[in-house]
Amino acid sequence: MTQRDLLWRYWFLLPIYPYQNRRTLRREVLKNTIWTFDQVQGIFYVVVPIRMTVVRLETGGLLVYAPVAPTPECIRLMRELEAEHGAVKSIVLPTVSGLEHKVFVGPFARQFPKASVYIAPQQWSFPVNLPLSWLGFPRQRTYVLSNPYEYNPFPPEFDYAILGPIKLGLGSFGEVALFHKPSRTALVTDSVISIPETPPEIVQLDPYPLLFHARDNGLDVVEDTPEMRQKGWQRICLFANYFQPDALEVPQFGEVFTEAKQAPDRSQRAYYGFYPFRWRSHWKASFEKLQGKGRLLVAPVLQTLILNRAPRETIKWANLVVSWHFERLIPCHFQAPLEASPREFRQAFSFLEKEELPINQPSYPLPEADLAPLEKIEVTLSKGKIVPPRSEKI
Known part of the structure; x- marks a missing residue:
C-alpha cells in the first residue's frame, strides 16, 4: 500500500x-x-x-x-x-x-x-x-x-x-x-x-476539485477541458463566498444516496459517489455579479x-x-x-455607509437572494447573543 x-x-x-x-x-x-x-x-x-x-x-x-x-x-x-x-x-x-x-x-x-x-x-x-x-x-x-x-x-x-x-x-x-x-x-x-474568472494556476495543479464541482449531478461525467475547469472554479467561488448561493439546491438524502450507488466513480476520493448538489440555471449570472469583472470586494x-x-x-x-x-x-x-x-x-467598504462613494466604474451589487442564507445565520447568531448586533451604517 x-x-x-x-x-x-x-x-x-x-x-x-x-x-x-x-x-x-x-x-x-x-x-x-x-x-x-x-x-x-x-x-x-x-x-x-x-x-x-x-x-x-x-x-x-x-x-x-x-x-x-x-x-x-x-x-x-x-x-x-x-x-x-x-x-x-x-x-x-x-x-x-x-x-x-x-x-x-x-x-x-x-x-x-x-x-x-x-x-x-x-x-x-x-x-x-x-x-x-x-x-x-x-x-x-x-x-x-x-x-x-x-x-x-x-x-x-x-x-x-x-x-x-x-x-x-x-x-x-x-x-x-x-x-x-x-x-x-x-x-x-x-x-x-x-475573484478571477478563470482558475488560478495553483488551483489547476490538481484539477480534480474543479472537475468535481463542474458536474451537474452525481451521475455526470465531465471531461478535463478548460471550459469544465472554469465552470468548476466559478461554482467553487460561489460556495466559498456564500456557503449556499441561491442557485444551489440540496436534494433529499435519499435521492443522494440512491444516486451514489449508481455513480460511475465510488472511490474514496470521490466521497464514495456522494454529490449532494444541484445547480439552477442562473448560477452563472450569480457568479458574474460576485466576480464583478475582478473588482475589489469585501467577501x-x-x-x-x-x-x-x-x-x-x-x-x-x-x-x-x-x-x-x-x-x-x-x-x-x-x-x-x-x-x-x-x-x-x-x-469596497462603501456597504458600511449610508451613501456610497461615487466612482467611475460599473456597480455590481450582490444579489439579495444569494445573501439571504448568510443573513439568516446572522439573525440566528444575534438572537442567541453569540455575536453582537450589527451597528448602524455611518
Missing part, C-alpha cells in the same frame, strides 16, 4: 484538502524585492488559494507576511531566497481569527529560529483561550503588535495599520495591513479579494457577519490604508498581485 493509498484510507481524519499533498508556487512580483508563495486548501473540494508574501529588506534579509504551510517544497523555495538575499528576520501573523493562517506560524517559525515573530493583538482560541506559547508561538521571540502603535517594530521602509480586533462574542476579528514604502505595495489578509461573510459590527472602526482603518497611496495590493486569497487604486480599495 502506497503512502497516497494510506492517506486516502484515513481522509476523514484530516478533511482539509489537499491533505498532505500540498504544493507551493512561488512567483516574483517585483524583481529581487517581493515574492508570493501560493498554496491551496479547502473542504469538500471547495478549494481557494492561500498566499504568503515575502519582502526583501533594504538592510538585507527577508520579511514574511502570513506564513503558509512549511512543506519541504515551501522551505526549499525559501532557502533559495535566503541564499541570495539573507536570512528571514521577521515573520508576521496578520490575523486574529484566520485559522488557515494562524496554524502555520509556529511550525514555520521553527524553520527560521532567528526570526522575530510579530502577531496581531488579542489572539484567541476555542473553546478555551490558551497562552501564546501553547498555540505554538515561540516564547522568547514573539511580540504582540499594538493598536495604535507607540513605535514601529518593523524596518523603516514599512508601515502598518491594525483593524480591530472587533469583538464577536466567542472570539474576535482583526487584521494587520502592512505597507512597503519603496515599492508602494500594501499587503492585506482577508479584508478584500478580487459576503465579512459584510454580513463581521465588519458591520464595527463600521466606524472599519472605515477609519480603510482610510488609513488609503492614505498610503499604494500602487499595488496583495491579498492572501484569490487573485494577486492587484494593480488596484486606493480609491477602489475604499469603494
Whole structure:
C-alpha cells in the first residue's frame, strides 16, 4: 500500500484538502524585492488559494507576511531566497481569527529560529483561550503588535495599520495591513479579494476539485477541458463566498444516496459517489455579479457577519490604508498581485455607509437572494447573543 493509498484510507481524519499533498508556487512580483508563495486548501473540494508574501529588506534579509504551510517544497523555495538575499528576520501573523493562517506560524517559525515573530493583538482560541506559547508561538521571540502603535517594530521602509480586533462574542476579528514604502505595495489578509474568472494556476495543479464541482449531478461525467475547469472554479467561488448561493439546491438524502450507488466513480476520493448538489440555471449570472469583472470586494461573510459590527472602526482603518497611496495590493486569497487604486480599495467598504462613494466604474451589487442564507445565520447568531448586533451604517 502506497503512502497516497494510506492517506486516502484515513481522509476523514484530516478533511482539509489537499491533505498532505500540498504544493507551493512561488512567483516574483517585483524583481529581487517581493515574492508570493501560493498554496491551496479547502473542504469538500471547495478549494481557494492561500498566499504568503515575502519582502526583501533594504538592510538585507527577508520579511514574511502570513506564513503558509512549511512543506519541504515551501522551505526549499525559501532557502533559495535566503541564499541570495539573507536570512528571514521577521515573520508576521496578520490575523486574529484566520485559522488557515494562524496554524502555520509556529511550525514555520521553527524553520527560521532567528526570526522575530510579530502577531496581531488579542489572539484567541476555542473553546478555551490558551497562552501564546501553547498555540505554538515561540516564547522568547514573539511580540504582540499594538493598536495604535507607540513605535514601529518593523524596518523603516514599512508601515502598518491594525483593524480591530472587533469583538464577536466567542472570539474576535482583526487584521494587520502592512505597507512597503519603496515599492508602494500594501499587503492585506482577508479584508478584500478580487475573484478571477478563470482558475488560478495553483488551483489547476490538481484539477480534480474543479472537475468535481463542474458536474451537474452525481451521475455526470465531465471531461478535463478548460471550459469544465472554469465552470468548476466559478461554482467553487460561489460556495466559498456564500456557503449556499441561491442557485444551489440540496436534494433529499435519499435521492443522494440512491444516486451514489449508481455513480460511475465510488472511490474514496470521490466521497464514495456522494454529490449532494444541484445547480439552477442562473448560477452563472450569480457568479458574474460576485466576480464583478475582478473588482475589489469585501467577501459576503465579512459584510454580513463581521465588519458591520464595527463600521466606524472599519472605515477609519480603510482610510488609513488609503492614505498610503499604494500602487499595488496583495491579498492572501484569490487573485494577486492587484494593480488596484486606493480609491477602489475604499469603494469596497462603501456597504458600511449610508451613501456610497461615487466612482467611475460599473456597480455590481450582490444579489439579495444569494445573501439571504448568510443573513439568516446572522439573525440566528444575534438572537442567541453569540455575536453582537450589527451597528448602524455611518
